[in-house]
Amino acid sequence: MQVKVVTNVLRANEDMASKNRTLFNNKGLRVINLISSPGAGKTTLLETTIRNLKDKVALGVIEGDLMTARDAERIARLEVPVVQINTRGGCHLDANMVNKAWNEFPPETPLELLVIENVGNLVCPAAFDLGEDEKVVIISVTEGSDKPAKYPTTFERASLCLLNKIDLLAHTNFNLQEFYQDLQKIKPHLPVIEVSALTGQGMESWYDWLVKRNGTAS
Numbered sequence: 575m576q577v578k579v580v581t582n583v584l585r586a587n588e589d590m591a592s593k594n595r596t597l598f599n600n601k602g603l604r605v606i607n608l609i610s611s612p613g614a615g616k617t618t619l620l621e622t623t624i625r626n627l628k629d630k631v632a633l634g635v636i637e638g639d640l641m642t643a644r645d646a647e648r649i650a651r652l653e654v655p656v657v658q659i660n661t662r663g664g665c666h667l668d669a670n671m672v673n674k675a676w677n678e679f680p681p682e683t684p685l686e687l688l689v690i691e692n693v694g695n696l697v698c699p700a701a702f703d704l705g706e707d708e709k710v711v712i713i714s715v716t717e718g719s720d721k722p723a724k725y726p727t728t729f730e731r732a733s734l735c736l737l738n739k740i741d742l743l744a745h746t747n748f749n750l751q752e753f754y755q756d757l758q759k760i761k762p763h764l765p766v767i768e769v770s771a772l773t774g775q776g777m778e779s780w781y782d783w784l785v786k787r788n789g790t791a792s
């Protein structure tokens with residue numbers, strides 16, 4: 575019975591994700607689902623990215639959090655369209671929440687790229703398709719290099735891994751060799767970009783990935 579309920583929930587989510595994907599594709603909108611543990615640097619990455627890309631790409635953001643509108647307020651300060659979802663205890667976003675959030679954007683908002691910051695969690699978000707084009711996983715060097723091995727599903731389903739807080743590497747025992755070896759076993763050829771969302775180090779490669787894939791590179 576329990577299994578059937580879970581299966582139904584996932585199937586309903588797949589149906590809505592498929593509707594979202596059709597909606598986004600029809601608008602020519604590229605959609606990224608940004609996943610990480612709490613505090614790995616998702617919002618900081620978005621802030622730095624927006625400062626650098628705002629004039630090149632029409633970017634919008636959906637923020638997912640259990641409580642508060644703090645992340646949406648951070649993004650709104652940069653004058654980018656943003657909608658906050660509060661899951662009120664839920665550990666991940668689902669396709670229905672994203673559909674409702676999408677309808678909160680004024681219809682005339684001209685967007686080319688939509689980034690969805692998922693709830694801080696390295697496990698549950700991977701199971702729920704939101705209708706995105708690609709998942710991007712962030713891990714930061716302060717979390718330990720064993721995270722891909724311990725939470726492989728998110729890495730398996732991601733198209734790109736960002737290794738954040740690289741500015742702090744020398745102050746941690748993060749083992750780059752172990753990290754890359756584990757990733758190689760979980761998802762060979764998964765691209766990894768080492769970045770500091772705070773200092774901007776390595777971020778050009780991330781912008782290239784986002785903008786070129788968006789088809790707006792000149």
Ligand SMILES: Nc1nc2c(ncn2[C@@H]2O[C@H](COP(=O)(O)OP(=O)(O)OP(=O)(O)O)[C@@H](O)[C@H]2O)c(=O)[nH]1
Nearest residue numbers: 611612613614615616617618694738739770771772
């Ligand atoms: N040194 C350093 N600190 C960073 C970097 N990126 C983020 N931080 C810091 O890490 C903390 C958490 O960053 P956030 O961007 O709020 O993390 P988040 O993933 O959005 O967190 P949740 O939304 O709560 O899951 C903040 O104090 C940031 O300033 C980085 O590249 N280097």
Ligand SMILES: [Mg+2]
Nearest residue numbers: 616617645691
């Ligand atoms: Mg955040």
